[in-house]
Amino acid sequence: MIFDFKVIFENFDFYLSGMLMTLLLTVTSLLIGLFIALIFAIIKYQNKHKITIKIINTIVFYFRGTPCLLQIYLIYYGLAQFQFVKDSFLWLALENAVFCVMLALTLNTASYTTEIIYGGIKATPKTQIEAVQAFGFSFFSGLLHIILPGVIRRIIPFYANESVFLMQATALASTITVVELTQVARIINSRFFIPFEAFLFAALFYMLISYVIFYSLSLLERKLNKI
Amino acid sequence: MSSIIEYLPALGSGLIVSLNVALLSLLFASIIGFLVAIAKLSKVKIIRFIATSYTVMVRGVPDLVMMFLIFYGGQIIVNNITLYLGLDYFDIDAFYAGVFTLSFIFGAFMAETFRASILALDKQQLETAYAFGMTKTQVKFRILIPQMLLHALPSFTNNWLVLIKSTAILSIIGLHDMIFVSNLASRSTHQPFIFYFLVSLAYLLITWLSIKSIRKIEDHYNMSHQV
Numbered sequence: 001m002i003f004d005f006k007v008i009f010e011n012f013d014f015y016l017s018g019m020l021m022t023l024l025l026t027v028t029s030l031l032i033g034l035f036i037a038l039i040f041a042i043i044k045y046q047n048k049h050k051i052t053i054k055i056i057n058t059i060v061f062y063f064r065g066t067p068c069l070l071q072i073y074l075i076y077y078g079l080a081q082f083q084f085v086k087d088s089f090l091w092l093a094l095e096n097a098v099f100c101v102m103l104a105l106t107l108n109t110a111s112y113t114t115e116i117i118y119g120g121i122k123a124t125p126k127t128q129i130e131a132v133q134a135f136g137f138s139f140f141s142g143l144l145h146i147i148l149p150g151v152i153r154r155i156i157p158f159y160a161n162e163s164v165f166l167m168q169a170t171a172l173a174s175t176i177t178v179v180e181l182t183q184v185a186r187i188i189n190s191r192f193f194i195p196f197e198a199f200l201f202a203a204l205f206y207m208l209i210s211y212v213i214f215y216s217l218s219l220l221e222r223k224l225n226k227i
Numbered sequence: 228m229s230s231i232i233e234y235l236p237a238l239g240s241g242l243i244v245s246l247n248v249a250l251l252s253l254l255f256a257s258i259i260g261f262l263v264a265i266a267k268l269s270k271v272k273i274i275r276f277i278a279t280s281y282t283v284m285v286r287g288v289p290d291l292v293m294m295f296l297i298f299y300g301g302q303i304i305v306n307n308i309t310l311y312l313g314l315d316y317f318d319i320d321a322f323y324a325g326v327f328t329l330s331f332i333f334g335a336f337m338a339e340t341f342r343a344s345i346l347a348l349d350k351q352q353l354e355t356a357y358a359f360g361m362t363k364t365q366v367k368f369r370i371l372i373p374q375m376l377l378h379a380l381p382s383f384t385n386n387w388l389v390l391i392k393s394t395a396i397l398s399i400i401g402l403h404d405m406i407f408v409s410n411l412a413s414r415s416t417h418q419p420f421i422f423y424f425l426v427s428l429a430y431l432l433i434t435w436l437s438i439k440s441i442r443k444i445e446d447h448y449n450m451s452h453q454v
Contacts, residue, residue, distance in 0.1 A: 061431070062427070064434075066392070066431060067393070067406075070395055070423055070427050073406070074420065074424060077420075078423050081413075082420065168289035168290070172396070175399060182289065182292055189299060195302075202292055203292050203293070207287030210286065
């Protein structure tokens with residue numbers, strides 16, 4: 001068997017556009033997901049709004065317990081079943097495959113990250129929390145200035161794992177016609193019938209991004225732990 | 228409602244297919260993981276290198292891309308072999324391709340699990356056991372492996388939970404699992420939401436049952452040796 005990477009280089013621009021879409025999906029979902037997760041985790045930690053916490057726990061349980069592929073199908077194909085969704089203004093967004101993938105991935109990563117952040121807050125030493133209260137910090141300023149910085153340091157390795165998983169989950173977008181890296185590889189494969197070259201090249205790129213994320217977050221961890 | 232009842236037997240057999248794939252993959256992944264974990268701790272440099280590059284590669288590539296690589300690439304290899312041997316052309320079955328893919332991927336994750344649990348063992352215990360006059364096999368089966376399994380249990384559970392959700396992607400290469408059946412059902416009944424939601428509940432149930440039963444096992448052994 002001889003590998004022929006010539007076709008890959010001839011279609012490099014196509015691959016490049018796929019990579020950009022993969023990165024776009026990853027970055028958008030991670031940022032919005034992190035923001036949502038932070039809010040969810042703080043609400044859970046505050047432990048004041050029982051019903052809201054119930055809802056958050058249900059969302060987290062659902063998105064952590066079901067396959068990501070199914071979540072994408074539910075939003076993209078599933079919601080189209082209802083006429084009232086199709087009639088509403090939301091349909092403008094829900095018609096768009098890219099938006100649906102982003103929505104699914106955002107909720108997915110938000111659920112996993114909520115548990116990570118909440119776990120990080122829970123792991124804060126009791127004495128530290130008592131000290132914060134003794135110094136007369138309000139709930140939010142104590143959280144912001146004292147507790148969260150420690151939490152960030154604690155959760156980086158777990159968050160690195162989660163962001164790599166999320167980046168790799170963007171490959172699922174190819175199943176609903178979003179032209180990202182995996183979809184590019186599938187198109188190239190079906191056009192030239194070169195599965196090894198087409199998918200190996202995509203795999204190489206995914207590997208590169210995965211280890212860039214791992215490496216940069218471990219650098220950040222080392223830098224924060226030095227202080 | 229009647230449409231759901233109509234498809235219930237097909238969904239049920241899809242569930243069994245998913246469980247079969249997942250359990251078979253778990254078995255093979257555990258065997259691969261155990262061997263690779265030992266290889267990673269080997270004193271021979273080249274064995275360590277091969278084992279480490281395997282885990283590094285698998286962790287960096289999305290499962291979907293790995294599946295396409297094995298499914299389409301494997302077909303080419305099979306074609307070449309059958310051509311060479313003068314046999315009839317045959318298609319790779321989605322079931323075996325799926326088991327192979329998931330075993331290959333989760334073998335790498337299991338390797339990390341087992342490696343960590345081997346490293347977590349208390350060396351003094353082994354020395355004590357030897358000092359009490361136990362033979363090498365006795366130490367291995369009475370001291371080493373029981374503790375290793377106990378240490379590995381939380382991470383092993385986690386791998387299983389990810390594995391069972393990963394079976395979802397096999398519907399893309401035509402495995403007749405629950406999602407494949409729902410795809411067909413939603414096309415003919417125009418009720419995608421109901422079917423996908425039903426399937427997601429089945430996954431939630433599996434996850435929930437797995438967590439519950441593993442907790443039972445953990446409670447039973449209670450990690451009392453650590454106290």
